[in-house]
Structures are given as C-alpha cells and as structure tokens.
Amino acid sequence: MKTNQLSNIFLVILLVIISIAAFTTHSFETEKRTKKADLIELSDIKYGMFNIDQWEEQFAExxxxxxxxxxxxxxxxxxxxxxxxxxxxxxxxxxxxxxxxxxxxxxxxxxxxxxxxxxxxxxxxxxxxxxxxxxxxxxxxxxxxxxxxxxxxxxxxxxxxxxxxxFQKIDYTTYNRIISKYNVTTENNCKALISIQLKTINDKQNIINSVLLIAFLCILLIILFEKNQSKFKITVYIVAALHLLVLGVFLPMIAIDARISSMELQLMGEPISFTNQVLYYKSKSIMEVSKVMLSQGEIKVMLVGVLVALFSVIFPVSKLISSISLLFKRSLKDNKVIRFLVFKSGKWSMADVLVVAIFMSYIGFTGIISSQLGQLENGIESLDILTTNKSELQNGFFFFLGFVMLSIFISQTIQKLVDKPKTA
Structure with missing residues (x-):
C-alpha cells in the first residue's frame, strides 16, 4: 500500500513537471516564432536581390x-x-x-x-x-x-x-519597424542580435524539452512495468497525454524554408553579391493549417480543413474523453462507440496516418524545393548561385508523435484494467 502511494505521489510530481514544462516550451515557441518571423522578413529577397536600392548601393561602391x-x-x-x-x-x-x-x-x-x-x-x-x-x-x-x-x-x-x-520602390514600413523594435541602426546588426536571441531561446527550450522527454519516459516505464494499475494512475496518464496533444496541435509541425545562400556576379572586375535571400518561408501548426483551409471559401479546401481538424483534434480528444468515461464507468465497455475509440482506434488511428502524411509531405517538399533550387543554381552560367533548403520538422511534430504512441499504451492499459473482474 505504501509503495502504491509513493508511486501515486511520483506520478503527481511528474504531471506537475510536465504541466510547467509544457507551458514554458509553448511560451518559448511563441517568442521564438515572433523573432523568427522578424528575421525572415529582414532576409526576404524583396529587400535584397529584388530591391533596386541594393543594386544601386553596390553599383555606387x-x-x-x-x-x-x-x-x-x-x-x-x-x-x-x-x-x-x-x-x-x-x-x-x-x-x-x-x-x-x-x-x-x-x-x-x-x-x-x-x-x-x-x-x-x-x-x-x-x-x-x-x-x-x-x-x-x-x-x-x-x-x-x-x-x-x-x-x-x-x-x-x-x-x-x-x-x-x-522599377517599383520597396515599402520599408515593416522593415523599419523591425529595425526600430530591436533598437539597432543597421540590418546586419539587427539580424545578428535576433540570431543570438533565437539561439538563447533554443538552448532554453531544448533543456525544457529534455525535461519533458525524461518525464514522459518515466510515465511510459510506469505504464509498461507497473503491475498495480489504478484509475488514478491511468487518469494521470491521460492528462499527461493531453499535454502532448495540445503541444502537438498548437505548435508548428513543419517549416518550409527555401532560400539562396549566395549569389555573385562580376561587374568591371568587381563582385556583386547577395547572401541569405529567403525565397519562401512558412511555419504552421495543425490548428493554423485547419483554420486557413476553413477560411478559404472553397468547398474542396474546406473539406480538407474539416478532415484535418476531425482527425487531428476532435478524434484524439474524443478518444481521451472516452477513455476517462470508460475508466470511471465500467458499464460503457459494451458501448460500441466507446470501445472503438478507446480500444480499436489505437491499432489504425488516423493520428498515425496524419503523422506519416506530414512526414511524407516534409520529404516531398524537401525534394521539390531542392530540385527547383538546383535548376536555378545550374541554369545561369554567368552567375554563381548557391541555393539552400532549410526546411525541417518542428517541435509540434514530435509532440504529436509522442501523443500517438502514448495513447496506444494507455488504451492497452485501460483494456487490461476494465477486463479484470470487479472484485479484483
């Protein structure tokens, strides 16, 4: 009995740690996205290669x-x-x-x-x-x-x-606002300052995410090796999984980033160069993607938005609610909908399909971008162009993947518990 109480206390501590860490990493992510957006804006190609002012400046030099x-x-x-x-x-x-x-x-x-x-x-x-x-x-x-x-x-x-x-003149309103925001005088100083701040945030977030990983590994080990499972413990598991779901749904899953690292040409024996020119950048969470699709006004696009929201938000939340309901009301185990959501869905959950689809989209975008940028790099003999694809999976993907895996183990644990005789 005493061992069981210690186990419960340990789970509560883990849940508190997870809650604090989840809130903190979400805050870091919000701050990071704001600064990243500023850095991307300053690096946009419209202020560089597509900006006649930059060409005039280099001509003057x-x-x-x-x-x-x-x-x-x-x-x-x-x-x-x-x-x-x-x-x-x-x-x-x-x-x-x-x-x-x-x-x-x-x-x-x-x-x-x-x-x-x-x-x-x-x-x-x-x-x-x-x-x-x-x-x-x-x-x-x-x-x-x-x-x-x-x-x-x-x-x-x-x-x-x-x-x-x-040539059309560039609107510097947003550009000047960002420069003023960071209290610097030049673009290069601003980029350097934002990069330092982003690195600091990333380092802190990596520490918090490591804490989250350790906490969830502890919960997973308890699920796998704890023989005396109880309603309280499974409830803690479900709440912990909910944290992963919220982070997975609201944090960015993928960042598509295509840019020209460097472009050089010779004029009068002197180089004209542009570096780190962003061609395209998007970073979206599941909720943001769904919201954008639902606001398009086109039936086909809206249908996809509904499916994304259904299988990545509504379906997982329904599964967690059903798990809690079944846990505290054993009579629901004969309900076909409840049994499907709690037990059957774990084997072929659309969440798994979504994770794989996002991963494959990432691979696909990587291939497309690399191919197209490669053509740009090799298509003009008089220019020396080095292209870069910095697309990458974001934290939201890994949190959502963690939720999918944890929910499967939770479903198996609930099934073992509800299948036991009531006297046990």
Whole structure:
C-alpha cells in the first residue's frame, strides 16, 4: 500500500513537471516564432536581390572604387593617352564622314559648298592636330579629385533617374519597424542580435524539452512495468497525454524554408553579391493549417480543413474523453462507440496516418524545393548561385508523435484494467 502511494505521489510530481514544462516550451515557441518571423522578413529577397536600392548601393561602391583606383601615371598614363587619342581620331573621322554625307544629300547639282569649304580650310585636319592637346586636357581632368567626384555624382544620378522611372520602390514600413523594435541602426546588426536571441531561446527550450522527454519516459516505464494499475494512475496518464496533444496541435509541425545562400556576379572586375535571400518561408501548426483551409471559401479546401481538424483534434480528444468515461464507468465497455475509440482506434488511428502524411509531405517538399533550387543554381552560367533548403520538422511534430504512441499504451492499459473482474 505504501509503495502504491509513493508511486501515486511520483506520478503527481511528474504531471506537475510536465504541466510547467509544457507551458514554458509553448511560451518559448511563441517568442521564438515572433523573432523568427522578424528575421525572415529582414532576409526576404524583396529587400535584397529584388530591391533596386541594393543594386544601386553596390553599383555606387564599384564606381567609387574604380574612380579612386584611376591613377593615370607612368605606363597607365601612356596607355590612356593612346586609347583616348585613338577614340578622338575615330570620332573626328566618323563626324567628318557623316557631315559630308549629309551635305552631299542636301547639295544641288552634286556640289556642296560646305564640303568644299571644310576641305579648303582643312577644318577636320586642324581638329586632328589638336587631338594630343585635348588628350592631355582630358587626362588632367580625370586626375582631378573634384572632377572625379562630379563624374561619380553624375553617373549615380543617371542610374537613380533611370531606376526611379523603371522599377517599383520597396515599402520599408515593416522593415523599419523591425529595425526600430530591436533598437539597432543597421540590418546586419539587427539580424545578428535576433540570431543570438533565437539561439538563447533554443538552448532554453531544448533543456525544457529534455525535461519533458525524461518525464514522459518515466510515465511510459510506469505504464509498461507497473503491475498495480489504478484509475488514478491511468487518469494521470491521460492528462499527461493531453499535454502532448495540445503541444502537438498548437505548435508548428513543419517549416518550409527555401532560400539562396549566395549569389555573385562580376561587374568591371568587381563582385556583386547577395547572401541569405529567403525565397519562401512558412511555419504552421495543425490548428493554423485547419483554420486557413476553413477560411478559404472553397468547398474542396474546406473539406480538407474539416478532415484535418476531425482527425487531428476532435478524434484524439474524443478518444481521451472516452477513455476517462470508460475508466470511471465500467458499464460503457459494451458501448460500441466507446470501445472503438478507446480500444480499436489505437491499432489504425488516423493520428498515425496524419503523422506519416506530414512526414511524407516534409520529404516531398524537401525534394521539390531542392530540385527547383538546383535548376536555378545550374541554369545561369554567368552567375554563381548557391541555393539552400532549410526546411525541417518542428517541435509540434514530435509532440504529436509522442501523443500517438502514448495513447496506444494507455488504451492497452485501460483494456487490461476494465477486463479484470470487479472484485479484483
């Protein structure tokens, strides 16, 4: 008798630990999802590769660097002189040809007075004689720091003018709100801060989840090896299983995360790069998936939402309620519905099917995303693209799987108890 009381006390302690740990891990998960959503938003591709402001910024850096590197001295000045002179001579020849052709077209009787004057006074020849002087003036102009800044300013103004009339501007409202929320000044600092906070939350949650795992393993061992099962003990088992069900239903089960880890291309010998660009991210719990489907307004989608809610929420809860009812009212063991929910469903529970379906969906999404991202990575020869699929199963999946397994053992324990003679 004393041993049985100690066992009951131990079960109550385990249940209290499970309740506190379940509440804590749910709180951690809520906080983690908020911070994760902020981090995903900052990493969204619309603020990176699809953001013309980012391209302008990288163009500006390259132009600034190239103008600073422009030192026309020694051999560089000699080479620049040759290229500029060749360009000026070619331009003058082209202008002369165009000029004379236009005058011939307008001339009457096949004679152009303008062309005769240009040849007589050797206008284009005189221009070519001044090419060396003009060349030196151009080189001196390019060497002046103030002129370089003006050139850079002009180029950037032209780029900005072009992009303003061509590309749609990004709405930074949400972006700025997140930056302000974490009291930082730059995107990189904000990402670093959120990542540190997420790691801290994950470490704490892993400890809590380890406590939950140990507690449920203890309950499972008691179910398997305790010979003197009682209504009280089985009730504790059922309440413990309810904790797993609630966590499994309300915590995210799967995260679909497709992103470009890095993209690089060369412009004027300088790299243009973007890193950690999120293409798609979704993290949903069973309840969230069901709610979204039911709100779509399409019969087929709503039907799937009803089935998800039925087999992942209503059916398991009904099973737990039926187990409690049968436990305290033995006469219900002849009720076909009760017997099905408590005993028969454990062998082919739709919960098992749901867990497997979610797992297979995860595998399927992984394959699809990896395949599509691989095509993106290999489809453009001029780009160096490294794609990443960070999809993963979430805590909700493992909690729901734990509920399914524990409920099967609880059903077997109840069956042994109710099948005993009442005098036992």
């Amino acid at each position: 390259i132009i600034t660097k190239k103008l600073k590197e422009l030192k026309l001295t020694g051999n560089d000045r000699k080479e620049a002189r040759i290229k500029i002179q060749a360009f000026l001579y070619k331009s003058i020849d082209k202008f002369e040809t165009t000029y004379k052709a236009e005058n011939d077209r307008k001339a009457g009787y096949g004679f152009s007075l303008k062309n005769f004057g240009a040849d007589f006074f050797k206008i284009f020849g005189e221009l070519k004689q001044h090419v060396p002087v003009i060349t030196e003036d151009i080189i001196d102009f390019l060497e002046n720091d103030e002129n370089r800044d003006n050139i850079k300013k002009y180029i950037l103004e032209q780029i900005n003018s072009y992009t303003d009339g061509t």
